[in-house]
Amino acid sequence: MTTQNQVAAPLQVERSTVTKLVITGAPRLDPITVFLEDFGRRDCPIESDPNYQTAQGKITINCWDNSWNAYWGGMGPRTVAEFVTNCGWDYVLNCLDHGISPTVFSGEALHTLAKKCIVQRRRQQTGRHDWELGELSKDEARELWHDIDSLRSIESPNECWYQSRLLTELFGEEWHYPLDGKAVEENHKFTYLRRVVEAVQQALRQEQQAGMTVVNAHDLVTRDKKLDQV
Template sequence: MPTENKVDAPLQVERSTVTKLVITGAPRLDAITVFLEDFGRRDCPTESDQNYQTAQGKITINCWDKSWNAYWGGMGPRTVAEFVAKCDWPYVLNCLDRGISSTRFSGDALHAFAKKCIVQRCRQQTGRHDWELGELSKSEARELWQDIEVLTSVESPNECWHHSKLLTELFGDEWHYPVDDKAIEENHEFTYLRRVVEAVQDALRQEQQQVAA
């Protein structure tokens, strides 16, 4: 049977302004490529101004094999370059990588914390430290010292529950509290992204100062 001819609606095309920057010379960083995209303004009426409009924009940052991007739909009267340059680095970093933390769980850190616990409990230092359990005999300490080697292979807090018996012998029934606080190390991905963000902000501010001069 013949199909009914349909008239497709015309495609909608919007044009935006894109600026590309290449930043070099930042300490301990490869060249950084930044794409700044301004989408114009959108209606955003307020109680005091029903005709108020706010700017929209997106930033994409590439450094070596990493890439991050963020979009803002309410930048006020500023361009995305002006907006990013003025914001604090923690805010920009979180927009680029939501939920990233400056520290992260580490099996190596858990193992080091377990060793510290055994040494202090064996040396009868429980009165000076907040361990739930009391002192250890030399034989108990020696056995635990061998057992805790498995902790280096733990990759996440959830995996700790597979070693609940061992962790209970070390830290007591509420072992998850000290583990959550102490089995952590610096998150190098966070530190790296912070250096990238700060380099980008410094470059944007430098450019704005040159334009204003």
Template sequence: MPTENKTPEALKVERSTVTKLVITGAPRLDAITVFLEDFGRRDCPIDSNPNYQTAQGKLTINCWDNSWNAYWGGMGPRTVAEFVADCGWDYVLNCLDRGISPTVFSGDALHTLAKKCIVQRRRQQTGRHDWELGELSKDEARNLWHDIDSLRSIESPNECWHQSELLTELFGDEWHYPIDGKAVEENQKFTYLRKVVDAVQQALRQEQQYVVA
């Protein structure tokens, strides 16, 4: 049977305005490439103005082998460059990497906390801190001091359960409470991204001042 020829439907094509910036000279950072993409405005009716429209845009940042991006669908009348420059660094950072924390769990930090616990319990300093258990004898402290080296290899809070017996001897049955938020160290990824965000915002504000001048 002959094949029916169908005229293909026209594709929908939309254009956006893209600005590329290359930022150099930021302390302890490689060159940062920034793409600012403005998608125009979309209808966003509100009670006071049924015809209200809000701008929408996307930010993409590349630095060395790292890349982050964020989209905003409600920037008001601002461009994405103006929006990012106006926002707090912490808000922009969280949009680029949702849920990232300034600290992360660390087996080394847990080991340090365990040493502190042993020393204070051995010296009967429990009143100064929230250790559930009381004084340790000399032999008990020596044995625990030897055993806690295994804590260094723990890479996540979930893995702590594999050392539940040891952690119970140190911190008591509710051991997860004293280590929560204390067995942590600086999150280098967070610190690095903050430096990048600071540099990008500084550059955008500098650009705005240049345009105004």
């Protein structure tokens, strides 16, 4: 029985251009390492131009023990560096960490909100605020003031359900509505990433401006040589 040697199909190899930058000197930030990878262009036909091609690329950012990356498949004629510098920091940030919010739930913030609720309900200020329930007697206010200390230990919105009875006494049956957007504090991870993104954008702009200066100087030298030959 004879066997025929099968010819393996050739491997597909794609070449990309990778640029590495190390950014230092950014206020209150460790050195930032940035990898910019341009994958060339891909066909992206549009109605006005069936032969239109768009650039695609990826950015990877490392700072201390944190790492983020994002890929864009439709950057138009721009490189990754040009695309990132032209976009707003908030867009780039969301691409690096999808869904991250500038605020985060906080048990301490919930405790502060509960104190505010008790004080205003006790002072009969409910008409000017969003509290569902009415006034509190002195004894009711004192008891609630004592009980709300347990709210400090809540670490997530889901854990609020374990304190449903207390939250109902404070805010009413629909207690999750007053909490939404109010029992929050600054998300330090968001703030940190924003500073990183803005530092990267600033560094890329500096690189681009330096490159333009070199190009302009080269053009000036070329023109001077042509004048000498006249």
